[in-house]
Amino acid sequence: KAGVTQTPRYLIKTRGQQVTLSCSPISGHRSVSWYQQTPGQGLQFLFEYFSETQRNKGNFPGRFSGRQFSNSRSEMNVSTLELGDSALYLCASSSLAGASTGELFFGEGSRLTVL
Amino acid sequence: GENVEQHPSTLSVQEGDSAVIKCTYSDSASNYFPWYKQELGKGPQLIIDIRSNVGEKKDQRIAVTLNKTAKHFSLHITETQPEDSAVYFCAASSGNNNAGNMLTFGGGTRLMVKP
Numbered sequence: 001k002a003g004v005t006q007t008p009r010y011l012i013k014t015r016g017q018q019v020t021l022s023c024s025p026i027s028g029h030r031s032v033s034w035y036q037q038t039p040g041q042g043l044q045f046l047f048e049y050f051s052e053t054q055r056n057k058g059n060f061p062g063r064f065s066g067r068q069f070s071n072s073r074s075e076m077n078v079s080t081l082e083l084g085d086s087a088l089y090l091c092a093s094s095s096l097a098g099a100s101t102g103e104l105f106f107g108e109g110s111r112l113t114v115l
Numbered sequence: 116g117e118n119v120e121q122h123p124s125t126l127s128v129q130e131g132d133s134a135v136i137k138c139t140y141s142d143s144a145s146n147y148f149p150w151y152k153q154e155l156g157k158g159p160q161l162i163i164d165i166r167s168n169v170g171e172k173k174d175q176r177i178a179v180t181l182n183k184t185a186k187h188f189s190l191h192i193t194e195t196q197p198e199d200s201a202v203y204f205c206a207a208s209s210g211n212n213n214a215g216n217m218l219t220f221g222g223g224t225r226l227m228v229k230p
């Protein structure tokens with residue numbers, strides 16, 4: 001079974017630009033979560049999608065957005081990039097359908113550098 | 116919201132020794148406590164988890180204990196091996212009906228096992 005696939009793995013952008021990151025969950029998983037990982041703030045929850053609906057959202061500005069498609073693939077977008085957005089963006093999928101939390105399967109991440 | 120504190124931030128042990136990492140959480144409603152291991156260049160991977168109706172759980176060389184009254188939980192690794200070297204994260208789920216797969220992570224512990 002293929003794992004969680006994130007693209008691109010690495011990218012460099014300049015301040016003010018926008019970026020779109022893609023995540024393909026494990027086949028059959030309908031929940032996709034996004035986390036931001038930085039040395040200073042650690043792992044922080046961005047948002048979670050389940051069946052194309054945003055189920056939860058973390059404490060990030062509106063520049064961070066996401067969506068999920070009918071095949072469970074997800075994208076996140078960051079507009080008007082700032083230097084502080086440089087981070088590893090991790091996507092995780094889960095098979096749990098209900099409100100109960102379960103094992104998250106993480107991808108290897110997309111490393112974004114903002115210059 | 117939930118706040119998770121993790122100690123120590125770095126831990127160096129000799130191969131064969133035991134390692135203990137401790138976490139405290141703030142939200143008494145939290146009911147799910149996973150531990151993730153992150154190796155260099157990879158996404159975090161679940162190694163063990165515990166729910167609030169259980170005080171201890173063991174899986175081979177790894178065990179987790181939970182003290183709900185004190186709101187802390189710990190990871191115990193016995194007979195450490197060089198391949199245990201990685202960054203370990205504890206996490207908690209807020210436990211409300213809409214928690215979904217939203218986790219609050221601790222700051223991480225870099226474990227180094229010296230051969």
